[in-house]
Amino acid sequence: MNIKWKKGSGFLRKNFFTISLFLAFLLFLIVSTNSLEKSNNKESIKSLENALNKAVVECYAIEGYYPPNIDYIASNYGISIDDDKYIVHYEIFASNIYPDINIIIKR
Numbered sequence: 001m002n003i004k005w006k007k008g009s010g011f012l013r014k015n016f017f018t019i020s021l022f023l024a025f026l027l028f029l030i031v032s033t034n035s036l037e038k039s040n041n042k043e044s045i046k047s048l049e050n051a052l053n054k055a056v057v058e059c060y061a062i063e064g065y066y067p068p069n070i071d072y073i074a075s076n077y078g079i080s081i082d083d084d085k086y087i088v089h090y091e092i093f094a095s096n097i098y099p100d101i102n103i104i105i106k107r
Helices: 016-063 070-077
Strands: 086-091 100-105
Touching: 016 070, 016 086, 016 100, 070 086
Parallel strands: none
Antiparallel strands: 086 100
């Protein structure tokens, strides 16, 4: 079977607009999904940070000192931290100085 191809009658040439539109839509979906994920991550970090700050201040108001570590906050103040998703750096200098709390999302 011998097939002859005509010059300029290729699939790509005939469907260039459709393929371009599809690729543009695919790129839009990828970019928007990535943007939504980043926004969601920022909101979840902010929510966890607010909860930790509230628990730290509550501990100081009730007990007269800041919590010694994250485990103390989790067990006594009902804060649950997803260790598979977040790294929480909790550094306390003294029991009467507000601790340094940093939250990082694991990749």
